[in-house]
Amino acid sequence: MKIATWNVNSIRTRLTHVQDWLQEAAVDVLCLQETKVMDDSFPIAAFTEIGYHPHIFGQKSYNGVAIVSRSPLDNVQLGFAAVLGESVAELDEQKRVIGGTIDGIRIVNLYVPNGSSVGSDKYTYKLRWLEVLRSYLSALLEQPEPLLVCGDFNVAPDDIDIHDPTGREKMVMATDLERQALQQAIADLGLSDAFRKFTPEAGHFSWWDYRAAAFRRNLGWRIDHIYLTPDLYDRAINCTIDPAPRKRDQPSDHTPVIVEL
């Protein structure tokens, strides 16, 4: 089974890119972030016409996540509150979390807050959001299903995930506090980075700034991840980043990451 994650920066603007890529890559599940569309305007038919079922959790203009899959997901849960209850409902005003089960695997698709700039209110919100993520994943891990957690994490876990980590303590997505919060929500719960099972070296990225010809110069960051519980980690037979969509005209600034189980 092939499962992918891709921040598309507007599903309506990127629709033909996503359709083309699904037909070429032939993944079973594609997790999307930054769909930027309310549910009643999501292009459902564009996916059903090519054999995929969309599961959507969107909002106007910002954020928004979706999972499209060849066969429908079971037990789809929207937001943190679906698992943790109303005490965290405020965090679901921004649509960043969707999960569902397929072939006995629990899939969680996340769009972690960007954080804007270090020390800002949005940065504080990001750290708090990652704390709640830890609780959310802890609750899911009480279930027997193996777990796959993927999405745009907006954190480069290691210096080798940044083209130039110089001065990273001032750079959002690279600070120690963000890395610690990510570690507590992921690695400390026993989840492992599928990409690093196969590719230990530096210089592999999933996002390149639109500005300053960053893609052409390969000035990127690896901030889109697929994390697996040990049973799935053992089963994984490859995990790759496909740069092809980033080379097209009017691309997303992110490109897909794919794991095969």
Place this chain on the structure above:
DNA sequence: ATGGCCTTGGCTCAAGGA
């Protein structure tokens, strides 16, 4: 040191992204 580019909403600019 700064901004560089893109998307959305509903404007010809601002906010947010990363």
